Amino acid sequence: MKPILRKVDSGNNSFSIREDIYPFLYNHWHYHPEIELTFIRKGTGIRLVGDSMAPFEDGDLILLGSNLPHMWRSDSIYFKNIPTLNIEAIAIHFREDFWGSAFMQLPELRSIKEMLDIAKRGLKITGKTKDIVIDAMEKNIHVTGSKRVEFLLGILDIISRTNEYSLLATPGFNKTYDLTTTDKINLIYTYTFNNFKNNISIKDAAEAASLSPNSFCRYFKTRTLKTYWQFLLEIRIGYACKLLIENEKSVSQICYECGFNNLSNFNRQFKSLLNITPLQYAKSYTVHVHTFVA
Structure with a gap:
Protein backbone atom coordinates (compact mmCIF):
# COMPACT_ATOMS: atom_id res chain seq x y z
CA MET A 1 0.00 0.00 0.00
CA LYS A 2 1.45 3.35 -0.96
CA PRO A 3 1.22 6.28 1.47
CA ILE A 4 -2.30 7.68 1.27
CA LEU A 5 -2.77 11.07 -0.36
CA ARG A 6 -4.98 12.99 2.06
CA LYS A 7 -7.10 15.91 0.88
CA VAL A 8 -7.34 18.65 3.49
CA ASP A 9 -10.67 20.48 3.60
CA SER A 10 -10.20 24.22 4.15
CA GLY A 11 -13.90 25.03 3.79
CA ASN A 12 -14.38 28.49 2.31
CA ASN A 13 -10.97 29.64 3.57
CA SER A 14 -7.57 29.69 1.90
CA PHE A 15 -6.12 27.40 4.58
CA SER A 16 -7.32 25.26 7.47
CA ILE A 17 -7.15 25.85 11.24
CA ARG A 18 -8.72 22.91 13.05
CA GLU A 19 -9.18 21.80 16.64
CA ASP A 20 -9.38 18.00 16.92
CA ILE A 21 -10.71 15.97 19.84
CA TYR A 22 -10.64 12.24 19.08
CA PRO A 23 -10.70 9.01 21.10
CA PHE A 24 -7.36 8.19 19.43
CA LEU A 25 -5.09 9.04 16.51
CA TYR A 26 -4.37 6.44 13.85
CA ASN A 27 -4.35 8.13 10.48
CA HIS A 28 -2.14 5.67 8.60
CA TRP A 29 1.02 6.42 6.66
CA HIS A 30 0.01 9.37 4.49
CA TYR A 31 1.08 12.62 2.92
CA HIS A 32 -0.50 15.76 1.47
CA PRO A 33 0.70 18.81 -0.47
CA GLU A 34 -0.24 21.10 2.42
CA ILE A 35 2.36 22.07 5.01
CA GLU A 36 1.18 20.96 8.46
CA LEU A 37 1.73 22.54 11.88
CA THR A 38 0.37 20.34 14.67
CA PHE A 39 0.20 21.05 18.40
CA ILE A 40 -0.58 18.02 20.58
CA ARG A 41 -2.46 19.57 23.46
CA LYS A 42 -3.20 16.23 25.07
CA GLY A 43 -2.19 12.69 24.15
CA THR A 44 0.66 10.20 23.82
CA GLY A 45 1.77 7.72 21.20
CA ILE A 46 4.24 7.15 18.39
CA ARG A 47 5.02 9.66 15.63
CA LEU A 48 6.51 8.62 12.30
CA VAL A 49 7.93 11.33 10.05
CA GLY A 50 9.84 10.11 7.01
CA ASP A 51 12.40 7.67 8.43
CA SER A 52 12.11 9.14 11.95
CA MET A 53 10.25 7.34 14.73
CA ALA A 54 9.73 8.86 18.19
CA PRO A 55 7.13 9.08 20.95
CA PHE A 56 4.79 12.08 21.00
CA GLU A 57 3.32 13.58 24.15
CA ASP A 58 1.43 16.53 25.60
CA GLY A 59 2.87 19.82 24.36
CA ASP A 60 4.61 18.59 21.20
CA LEU A 61 4.72 21.05 18.30
CA ILE A 62 5.61 19.62 14.88
CA LEU A 63 6.01 21.33 11.51
CA LEU A 64 5.85 19.04 8.45
CA GLY A 65 6.77 20.15 4.96
CA SER A 66 4.77 19.49 1.83
CA ASN A 67 4.34 15.82 0.81
CA LEU A 68 6.38 14.51 3.75
CA PRO A 69 4.96 11.05 4.64
CA HIS A 70 3.93 10.82 8.28
CA MET A 71 1.74 8.99 10.74
CA TRP A 72 0.41 9.59 14.27
CA ARG A 73 -0.56 6.52 16.28
CA SER A 74 -1.90 6.73 19.84
CA ASP A 75 -0.72 4.40 22.58
CA SER A 76 -2.65 1.14 22.84
CA ILE A 77 -4.58 2.28 25.91
CA TYR A 78 -6.46 4.85 23.79
CA PHE A 79 -8.05 2.04 21.76
CA LYS A 80 -9.77 0.57 24.85
CA ASN A 81 -12.78 2.94 24.76
CA ILE A 82 -12.05 4.68 28.06
CA PRO A 83 -14.51 7.63 28.21
CA THR A 84 -12.13 9.96 30.07
CA LEU A 85 -9.20 9.35 27.70
CA ASN A 86 -8.87 11.22 24.43
CA ILE A 87 -6.52 13.07 22.11
CA GLU A 88 -6.66 16.87 21.70
CA ALA A 89 -4.76 18.75 19.00
CA ILE A 90 -4.73 21.91 16.94
CA ALA A 91 -3.65 21.50 13.32
CA ILE A 92 -2.99 24.11 10.64
CA HIS A 93 -2.72 23.04 6.98
CA PHE A 94 -1.73 25.39 4.18
CA ARG A 95 -0.16 25.27 0.75
CA GLU A 96 3.02 27.26 0.36
CA ASP A 97 1.56 29.14 -2.61
CA PHE A 98 -1.95 29.76 -1.22
CA TRP A 99 -1.22 33.52 -1.10
CA GLY A 100 0.03 33.52 -4.69
CA SER A 101 3.20 32.15 -6.27
CA ALA A 102 4.96 35.53 -6.26
CA PHE A 103 4.35 36.27 -2.57
CA MET A 104 6.97 33.87 -1.20
CA GLN A 105 9.54 35.30 -3.59
CA LEU A 106 9.51 38.63 -1.76
CA PRO A 107 12.94 39.34 -0.23
CA GLU A 108 11.31 40.13 3.13
CA LEU A 109 10.05 36.53 3.30
CA ARG A 110 13.29 34.79 2.41
CA SER A 111 13.82 33.43 5.95
CA ILE A 112 10.29 31.94 5.96
CA LYS A 113 10.81 30.33 2.57
CA GLU A 114 14.13 28.85 3.70
CA MET A 115 12.50 27.54 6.87
CA LEU A 116 9.70 25.85 4.89
CA ASP A 117 12.34 24.17 2.73
CA ILE A 118 14.04 22.84 5.86
CA ALA A 119 10.63 21.63 7.11
CA LYS A 120 10.56 19.09 4.27
CA GLY A 145 -11.04 37.39 7.78
CA SER A 146 -7.66 38.91 7.02
CA LYS A 147 -6.59 38.26 10.63
CA ARG A 148 -6.22 34.56 9.65
CA VAL A 149 -3.50 35.36 7.13
CA GLU A 150 -1.85 37.84 9.50
CA PHE A 151 -1.82 35.19 12.24
CA LEU A 152 -0.27 32.50 10.04
CA LEU A 153 2.39 34.81 8.65
CA GLY A 154 3.21 35.89 12.20
CA ILE A 155 3.84 32.40 13.56
CA LEU A 156 5.83 31.38 10.48
CA ASP A 157 8.00 34.45 11.00
CA ILE A 158 8.57 33.46 14.64
CA ILE A 159 9.60 29.91 13.67
CA SER A 160 11.86 31.16 10.88
CA ARG A 161 13.87 33.31 13.34
CA THR A 162 14.71 30.59 15.86
CA ASN A 163 17.12 27.71 16.20
CA GLU A 164 14.94 26.06 18.86
CA TYR A 165 14.05 23.00 16.82
CA SER A 166 15.31 19.55 15.93
CA LEU A 167 15.14 17.94 12.49
CA LEU A 168 13.24 14.67 12.19
CA ALA A 169 13.76 12.80 8.90
CA THR A 170 17.32 12.26 7.65
CA PRO A 171 18.65 14.29 4.69
CA GLY A 172 18.57 11.25 2.43
CA PHE A 173 14.94 10.31 3.00
CA ASN A 174 13.26 12.66 0.54
CA LYS A 175 15.93 11.90 -2.05
CA THR A 176 15.21 8.17 -1.98
CA TYR A 177 11.51 7.99 -1.15
CA ASP A 178 9.20 7.67 -4.16
CA LEU A 179 5.55 8.42 -3.38
CA THR A 180 4.35 6.86 -6.63
CA THR A 181 5.70 3.35 -6.12
CA THR A 182 3.65 0.46 -4.74
CA ASP A 183 4.23 0.51 -1.02
CA LYS A 184 3.53 -2.08 1.68
CA ILE A 185 5.03 -0.01 4.46
CA ASN A 186 1.67 0.69 6.12
CA LEU A 187 1.05 -3.05 6.51
CA ILE A 188 4.45 -3.46 8.13
CA TYR A 189 3.95 -0.52 10.47
CA THR A 190 0.51 -1.75 11.52
CA TYR A 191 1.76 -5.27 12.18
CA THR A 192 4.74 -3.99 14.18
CA PHE A 193 2.75 -1.59 16.35
CA ASN A 194 0.28 -4.36 17.14
CA ASN A 195 2.94 -6.95 17.98
CA PHE A 196 6.14 -5.24 19.18
CA LYS A 197 5.58 -6.51 22.73
CA ASN A 198 5.77 -10.08 21.42
CA ASN A 199 8.62 -12.13 19.97
CA ILE A 200 8.61 -10.95 16.32
CA SER A 201 10.61 -12.70 13.60
CA ILE A 202 11.52 -11.44 10.13
CA LYS A 203 9.40 -14.26 8.74
CA ASP A 204 6.33 -13.06 10.68
CA ALA A 205 6.75 -9.44 9.61
CA ALA A 206 7.39 -10.49 6.00
CA GLU A 207 4.22 -12.58 5.93
CA ALA A 208 2.21 -9.56 7.15
CA ALA A 209 3.37 -7.70 4.03
CA SER A 210 3.09 -10.75 1.72
CA LEU A 211 6.82 -10.75 1.02
CA SER A 212 9.57 -13.33 1.28
CA PRO A 213 12.04 -12.67 4.14
CA ASN A 214 14.83 -11.64 1.76
CA SER A 215 12.57 -9.34 -0.26
CA PHE A 216 11.15 -7.92 2.97
CA CYS A 217 14.59 -6.95 4.30
CA ARG A 218 15.63 -5.31 1.04
CA TYR A 219 12.28 -3.55 0.71
CA PHE A 220 12.22 -2.17 4.25
CA LYS A 221 15.78 -0.84 4.06
CA THR A 222 15.00 0.86 0.73
CA ARG A 223 11.78 2.47 2.01
CA THR A 224 13.04 3.62 5.43
CA LEU A 225 16.86 3.78 5.20
CA LYS A 226 17.14 1.52 8.25
CA THR A 227 16.88 -2.20 8.97
CA TYR A 228 13.69 -3.70 10.33
CA TRP A 229 15.50 -4.70 13.52
CA GLN A 230 16.60 -1.10 14.06
CA PHE A 231 13.03 0.09 13.53
CA LEU A 232 11.65 -2.52 15.95
CA LEU A 233 14.29 -1.58 18.53
CA GLU A 234 13.34 2.11 18.28
CA ILE A 235 9.67 1.30 18.87
CA ARG A 236 10.46 -0.88 21.89
CA ILE A 237 12.86 1.64 23.42
CA GLY A 238 10.43 4.49 22.74
CA TYR A 239 7.71 2.60 24.61
CA ALA A 240 10.15 1.83 27.42
CA CYS A 241 10.91 5.56 27.77
CA LYS A 242 7.21 6.27 28.18
CA LEU A 243 6.87 3.62 30.92
CA LEU A 244 10.02 4.83 32.69
CA ILE A 245 8.66 8.38 32.76
CA GLU A 246 5.35 7.15 34.20
CA ASN A 247 7.42 5.52 36.99
CA GLU A 248 4.78 2.92 37.84
CA LYS A 249 6.81 -0.22 37.08
CA SER A 250 10.29 -1.51 37.76
CA VAL A 251 12.97 -1.58 35.07
CA SER A 252 12.69 -5.37 35.02
CA GLN A 253 8.94 -5.27 34.45
CA ILE A 254 9.32 -2.68 31.70
CA CYS A 255 11.98 -4.79 30.01
CA TYR A 256 9.63 -7.71 29.43
CA GLU A 257 6.60 -5.57 28.66
CA CYS A 258 8.49 -3.93 25.79
CA GLY A 259 9.33 -7.23 24.09
CA PHE A 260 12.84 -7.92 25.41
CA ASN A 261 13.77 -11.41 26.57
CA ASN A 262 16.25 -10.52 29.30
CA LEU A 263 17.26 -7.53 31.39
CA SER A 264 20.92 -7.37 30.38
CA ASN A 265 20.02 -7.18 26.69
CA PHE A 266 17.42 -4.49 27.42
CA ASN A 267 19.97 -2.39 29.33
CA ARG A 268 22.57 -2.84 26.58
CA GLN A 269 20.20 -1.95 23.73
CA PHE A 270 18.73 1.01 25.62
CA LYS A 271 22.19 2.47 26.28
CA SER A 272 23.32 1.86 22.70
CA LEU A 273 20.40 3.94 21.43
CA LEU A 274 20.21 6.70 24.07
CA ASN A 275 23.72 6.65 25.62
CA ILE A 276 22.18 6.21 29.07
CA THR A 277 20.85 3.26 31.07
CA PRO A 278 17.11 2.85 31.73
CA LEU A 279 17.60 3.58 35.42
CA GLN A 280 19.65 6.69 34.69
CA TYR A 281 16.98 7.81 32.22
CA ALA A 282 14.21 7.44 34.81
CA LYS A 283 16.23 9.28 37.47
CA SER A 284 17.24 12.12 35.13
CA TYR A 285 13.64 12.67 34.08
CA THR A 286 12.50 12.78 37.72
CA VAL A 287 15.21 15.33 38.57
CA HIS A 288 14.28 17.42 35.52
CA VAL A 289 10.59 17.48 36.47
CA HIS A 290 11.29 18.36 40.10
CA THR A 291 13.65 21.16 39.04
CA PHE A 292 11.08 22.51 36.61
CA VAL A 293 8.30 22.50 39.21
CA ALA A 294 10.53 24.15 41.79
Missing part, protein backbone atom coordinates in the same frame (compact mmCIF):
# COMPACT_ATOMS: atom_id res chain seq x y z
CA ARG A 121 12.49 16.94 6.76
CA GLY A 122 10.06 17.79 9.59
CA LEU A 123 10.78 20.03 12.58
CA LYS A 124 10.09 19.50 16.28
CA ILE A 125 9.86 23.03 17.70
CA THR A 126 11.06 23.49 21.28
CA GLY A 127 11.86 26.03 23.97
CA LYS A 128 10.35 29.50 24.27
CA THR A 129 9.54 29.48 20.56
CA LYS A 130 7.22 26.54 21.12
CA ASP A 131 5.48 28.31 24.00
CA ILE A 132 4.94 31.48 21.94
CA VAL A 133 3.59 29.62 18.91
CA ILE A 134 1.28 27.40 20.99
CA ASP A 135 -0.14 30.45 22.78
CA ALA A 136 -0.84 32.09 19.42
CA MET A 137 -2.50 28.92 18.09
CA GLU A 138 -4.76 28.63 21.13
CA LYS A 139 -5.84 32.27 20.84
CA ASN A 140 -6.49 32.17 17.09
CA ILE A 141 -8.40 28.91 16.54
CA HIS A 142 -11.50 30.81 15.49
CA VAL A 143 -9.88 33.87 13.90
CA THR A 144 -11.64 35.11 10.74
Whole structure:
Protein backbone atom coordinates (compact mmCIF):
# COMPACT_ATOMS: atom_id res chain seq x y z
CA MET A 1 0.00 0.00 0.00
CA LYS A 2 1.45 3.35 -0.96
CA PRO A 3 1.22 6.28 1.47
CA ILE A 4 -2.30 7.68 1.27
CA LEU A 5 -2.77 11.07 -0.36
CA ARG A 6 -4.98 12.99 2.06
CA LYS A 7 -7.10 15.91 0.88
CA VAL A 8 -7.34 18.65 3.49
CA ASP A 9 -10.67 20.48 3.60
CA SER A 10 -10.20 24.22 4.15
CA GLY A 11 -13.90 25.03 3.79
CA ASN A 12 -14.38 28.49 2.31
CA ASN A 13 -10.97 29.64 3.57
CA SER A 14 -7.57 29.69 1.90
CA PHE A 15 -6.12 27.40 4.58
CA SER A 16 -7.32 25.26 7.47
CA ILE A 17 -7.15 25.85 11.24
CA ARG A 18 -8.72 22.91 13.05
CA GLU A 19 -9.18 21.80 16.64
CA ASP A 20 -9.38 18.00 16.92
CA ILE A 21 -10.71 15.97 19.84
CA TYR A 22 -10.64 12.24 19.08
CA PRO A 23 -10.70 9.01 21.10
CA PHE A 24 -7.36 8.19 19.43
CA LEU A 25 -5.09 9.04 16.51
CA TYR A 26 -4.37 6.44 13.85
CA ASN A 27 -4.35 8.13 10.48
CA HIS A 28 -2.14 5.67 8.60
CA TRP A 29 1.02 6.42 6.66
CA HIS A 30 0.01 9.37 4.49
CA TYR A 31 1.08 12.62 2.92
CA HIS A 32 -0.50 15.76 1.47
CA PRO A 33 0.70 18.81 -0.47
CA GLU A 34 -0.24 21.10 2.42
CA ILE A 35 2.36 22.07 5.01
CA GLU A 36 1.18 20.96 8.46
CA LEU A 37 1.73 22.54 11.88
CA THR A 38 0.37 20.34 14.67
CA PHE A 39 0.20 21.05 18.40
CA ILE A 40 -0.58 18.02 20.58
CA ARG A 41 -2.46 19.57 23.46
CA LYS A 42 -3.20 16.23 25.07
CA GLY A 43 -2.19 12.69 24.15
CA THR A 44 0.66 10.20 23.82
CA GLY A 45 1.77 7.72 21.20
CA ILE A 46 4.24 7.15 18.39
CA ARG A 47 5.02 9.66 15.63
CA LEU A 48 6.51 8.62 12.30
CA VAL A 49 7.93 11.33 10.05
CA GLY A 50 9.84 10.11 7.01
CA ASP A 51 12.40 7.67 8.43
CA SER A 52 12.11 9.14 11.95
CA MET A 53 10.25 7.34 14.73
CA ALA A 54 9.73 8.86 18.19
CA PRO A 55 7.13 9.08 20.95
CA PHE A 56 4.79 12.08 21.00
CA GLU A 57 3.32 13.58 24.15
CA ASP A 58 1.43 16.53 25.60
CA GLY A 59 2.87 19.82 24.36
CA ASP A 60 4.61 18.59 21.20
CA LEU A 61 4.72 21.05 18.30
CA ILE A 62 5.61 19.62 14.88
CA LEU A 63 6.01 21.33 11.51
CA LEU A 64 5.85 19.04 8.45
CA GLY A 65 6.77 20.15 4.96
CA SER A 66 4.77 19.49 1.83
CA ASN A 67 4.34 15.82 0.81
CA LEU A 68 6.38 14.51 3.75
CA PRO A 69 4.96 11.05 4.64
CA HIS A 70 3.93 10.82 8.28
CA MET A 71 1.74 8.99 10.74
CA TRP A 72 0.41 9.59 14.27
CA ARG A 73 -0.56 6.52 16.28
CA SER A 74 -1.90 6.73 19.84
CA ASP A 75 -0.72 4.40 22.58
CA SER A 76 -2.65 1.14 22.84
CA ILE A 77 -4.58 2.28 25.91
CA TYR A 78 -6.46 4.85 23.79
CA PHE A 79 -8.05 2.04 21.76
CA LYS A 80 -9.77 0.57 24.85
CA ASN A 81 -12.78 2.94 24.76
CA ILE A 82 -12.05 4.68 28.06
CA PRO A 83 -14.51 7.63 28.21
CA THR A 84 -12.13 9.96 30.07
CA LEU A 85 -9.20 9.35 27.70
CA ASN A 86 -8.87 11.22 24.43
CA ILE A 87 -6.52 13.07 22.11
CA GLU A 88 -6.66 16.87 21.70
CA ALA A 89 -4.76 18.75 19.00
CA ILE A 90 -4.73 21.91 16.94
CA ALA A 91 -3.65 21.50 13.32
CA ILE A 92 -2.99 24.11 10.64
CA HIS A 93 -2.72 23.04 6.98
CA PHE A 94 -1.73 25.39 4.18
CA ARG A 95 -0.16 25.27 0.75
CA GLU A 96 3.02 27.26 0.36
CA ASP A 97 1.56 29.14 -2.61
CA PHE A 98 -1.95 29.76 -1.22
CA TRP A 99 -1.22 33.52 -1.10
CA GLY A 100 0.03 33.52 -4.69
CA SER A 101 3.20 32.15 -6.27
CA ALA A 102 4.96 35.53 -6.26
CA PHE A 103 4.35 36.27 -2.57
CA MET A 104 6.97 33.87 -1.20
CA GLN A 105 9.54 35.30 -3.59
CA LEU A 106 9.51 38.63 -1.76
CA PRO A 107 12.94 39.34 -0.23
CA GLU A 108 11.31 40.13 3.13
CA LEU A 109 10.05 36.53 3.30
CA ARG A 110 13.29 34.79 2.41
CA SER A 111 13.82 33.43 5.95
CA ILE A 112 10.29 31.94 5.96
CA LYS A 113 10.81 30.33 2.57
CA GLU A 114 14.13 28.85 3.70
CA MET A 115 12.50 27.54 6.87
CA LEU A 116 9.70 25.85 4.89
CA ASP A 117 12.34 24.17 2.73
CA ILE A 118 14.04 22.84 5.86
CA ALA A 119 10.63 21.63 7.11
CA LYS A 120 10.56 19.09 4.27
CA ARG A 121 12.49 16.94 6.76
CA GLY A 122 10.06 17.79 9.59
CA LEU A 123 10.78 20.03 12.58
CA LYS A 124 10.09 19.50 16.28
CA ILE A 125 9.86 23.03 17.70
CA THR A 126 11.06 23.49 21.28
CA GLY A 127 11.86 26.03 23.97
CA LYS A 128 10.35 29.50 24.27
CA THR A 129 9.54 29.48 20.56
CA LYS A 130 7.22 26.54 21.12
CA ASP A 131 5.48 28.31 24.00
CA ILE A 132 4.94 31.48 21.94
CA VAL A 133 3.59 29.62 18.91
CA ILE A 134 1.28 27.40 20.99
CA ASP A 135 -0.14 30.45 22.78
CA ALA A 136 -0.84 32.09 19.42
CA MET A 137 -2.50 28.92 18.09
CA GLU A 138 -4.76 28.63 21.13
CA LYS A 139 -5.84 32.27 20.84
CA ASN A 140 -6.49 32.17 17.09
CA ILE A 141 -8.40 28.91 16.54
CA HIS A 142 -11.50 30.81 15.49
CA VAL A 143 -9.88 33.87 13.90
CA THR A 144 -11.64 35.11 10.74
CA GLY A 145 -11.04 37.39 7.78
CA SER A 146 -7.66 38.91 7.02
CA LYS A 147 -6.59 38.26 10.63
CA ARG A 148 -6.22 34.56 9.65
CA VAL A 149 -3.50 35.36 7.13
CA GLU A 150 -1.85 37.84 9.50
CA PHE A 151 -1.82 35.19 12.24
CA LEU A 152 -0.27 32.50 10.04
CA LEU A 153 2.39 34.81 8.65
CA GLY A 154 3.21 35.89 12.20
CA ILE A 155 3.84 32.40 13.56
CA LEU A 156 5.83 31.38 10.48
CA ASP A 157 8.00 34.45 11.00
CA ILE A 158 8.57 33.46 14.64
CA ILE A 159 9.60 29.91 13.67
CA SER A 160 11.86 31.16 10.88
CA ARG A 161 13.87 33.31 13.34
CA THR A 162 14.71 30.59 15.86
CA ASN A 163 17.12 27.71 16.20
CA GLU A 164 14.94 26.06 18.86
CA TYR A 165 14.05 23.00 16.82
CA SER A 166 15.31 19.55 15.93
CA LEU A 167 15.14 17.94 12.49
CA LEU A 168 13.24 14.67 12.19
CA ALA A 169 13.76 12.80 8.90
CA THR A 170 17.32 12.26 7.65
CA PRO A 171 18.65 14.29 4.69
CA GLY A 172 18.57 11.25 2.43
CA PHE A 173 14.94 10.31 3.00
CA ASN A 174 13.26 12.66 0.54
CA LYS A 175 15.93 11.90 -2.05
CA THR A 176 15.21 8.17 -1.98
CA TYR A 177 11.51 7.99 -1.15
CA ASP A 178 9.20 7.67 -4.16
CA LEU A 179 5.55 8.42 -3.38
CA THR A 180 4.35 6.86 -6.63
CA THR A 181 5.70 3.35 -6.12
CA THR A 182 3.65 0.46 -4.74
CA ASP A 183 4.23 0.51 -1.02
CA LYS A 184 3.53 -2.08 1.68
CA ILE A 185 5.03 -0.01 4.46
CA ASN A 186 1.67 0.69 6.12
CA LEU A 187 1.05 -3.05 6.51
CA ILE A 188 4.45 -3.46 8.13
CA TYR A 189 3.95 -0.52 10.47
CA THR A 190 0.51 -1.75 11.52
CA TYR A 191 1.76 -5.27 12.18
CA THR A 192 4.74 -3.99 14.18
CA PHE A 193 2.75 -1.59 16.35
CA ASN A 194 0.28 -4.36 17.14
CA ASN A 195 2.94 -6.95 17.98
CA PHE A 196 6.14 -5.24 19.18
CA LYS A 197 5.58 -6.51 22.73
CA ASN A 198 5.77 -10.08 21.42
CA ASN A 199 8.62 -12.13 19.97
CA ILE A 200 8.61 -10.95 16.32
CA SER A 201 10.61 -12.70 13.60
CA ILE A 202 11.52 -11.44 10.13
CA LYS A 203 9.40 -14.26 8.74
CA ASP A 204 6.33 -13.06 10.68
CA ALA A 205 6.75 -9.44 9.61
CA ALA A 206 7.39 -10.49 6.00
CA GLU A 207 4.22 -12.58 5.93
CA ALA A 208 2.21 -9.56 7.15
CA ALA A 209 3.37 -7.70 4.03
CA SER A 210 3.09 -10.75 1.72
CA LEU A 211 6.82 -10.75 1.02
CA SER A 212 9.57 -13.33 1.28
CA PRO A 213 12.04 -12.67 4.14
CA ASN A 214 14.83 -11.64 1.76
CA SER A 215 12.57 -9.34 -0.26
CA PHE A 216 11.15 -7.92 2.97
CA CYS A 217 14.59 -6.95 4.30
CA ARG A 218 15.63 -5.31 1.04
CA TYR A 219 12.28 -3.55 0.71
CA PHE A 220 12.22 -2.17 4.25
CA LYS A 221 15.78 -0.84 4.06
CA THR A 222 15.00 0.86 0.73
CA ARG A 223 11.78 2.47 2.01
CA THR A 224 13.04 3.62 5.43
CA LEU A 225 16.86 3.78 5.20
CA LYS A 226 17.14 1.52 8.25
CA THR A 227 16.88 -2.20 8.97
CA TYR A 228 13.69 -3.70 10.33
CA TRP A 229 15.50 -4.70 13.52
CA GLN A 230 16.60 -1.10 14.06
CA PHE A 231 13.03 0.09 13.53
CA LEU A 232 11.65 -2.52 15.95
CA LEU A 233 14.29 -1.58 18.53
CA GLU A 234 13.34 2.11 18.28
CA ILE A 235 9.67 1.30 18.87
CA ARG A 236 10.46 -0.88 21.89
CA ILE A 237 12.86 1.64 23.42
CA GLY A 238 10.43 4.49 22.74
CA TYR A 239 7.71 2.60 24.61
CA ALA A 240 10.15 1.83 27.42
CA CYS A 241 10.91 5.56 27.77
CA LYS A 242 7.21 6.27 28.18
CA LEU A 243 6.87 3.62 30.92
CA LEU A 244 10.02 4.83 32.69
CA ILE A 245 8.66 8.38 32.76
CA GLU A 246 5.35 7.15 34.20
CA ASN A 247 7.42 5.52 36.99
CA GLU A 248 4.78 2.92 37.84
CA LYS A 249 6.81 -0.22 37.08
CA SER A 250 10.29 -1.51 37.76
CA VAL A 251 12.97 -1.58 35.07
CA SER A 252 12.69 -5.37 35.02
CA GLN A 253 8.94 -5.27 34.45
CA ILE A 254 9.32 -2.68 31.70
CA CYS A 255 11.98 -4.79 30.01
CA TYR A 256 9.63 -7.71 29.43
CA GLU A 257 6.60 -5.57 28.66
CA CYS A 258 8.49 -3.93 25.79
CA GLY A 259 9.33 -7.23 24.09
CA PHE A 260 12.84 -7.92 25.41
CA ASN A 261 13.77 -11.41 26.57
CA ASN A 262 16.25 -10.52 29.30
CA LEU A 263 17.26 -7.53 31.39
CA SER A 264 20.92 -7.37 30.38
CA ASN A 265 20.02 -7.18 26.69
CA PHE A 266 17.42 -4.49 27.42
CA ASN A 267 19.97 -2.39 29.33
CA ARG A 268 22.57 -2.84 26.58
CA GLN A 269 20.20 -1.95 23.73
CA PHE A 270 18.73 1.01 25.62
CA LYS A 271 22.19 2.47 26.28
CA SER A 272 23.32 1.86 22.70
CA LEU A 273 20.40 3.94 21.43
CA LEU A 274 20.21 6.70 24.07
CA ASN A 275 23.72 6.65 25.62
CA ILE A 276 22.18 6.21 29.07
CA THR A 277 20.85 3.26 31.07
CA PRO A 278 17.11 2.85 31.73
CA LEU A 279 17.60 3.58 35.42
CA GLN A 280 19.65 6.69 34.69
CA TYR A 281 16.98 7.81 32.22
CA ALA A 282 14.21 7.44 34.81
CA LYS A 283 16.23 9.28 37.47
CA SER A 284 17.24 12.12 35.13
CA TYR A 285 13.64 12.67 34.08
CA THR A 286 12.50 12.78 37.72
CA VAL A 287 15.21 15.33 38.57
CA HIS A 288 14.28 17.42 35.52
CA VAL A 289 10.59 17.48 36.47
CA HIS A 290 11.29 18.36 40.10
CA THR A 291 13.65 21.16 39.04
CA PHE A 292 11.08 22.51 36.61
CA VAL A 293 8.30 22.50 39.21
CA ALA A 294 10.53 24.15 41.79
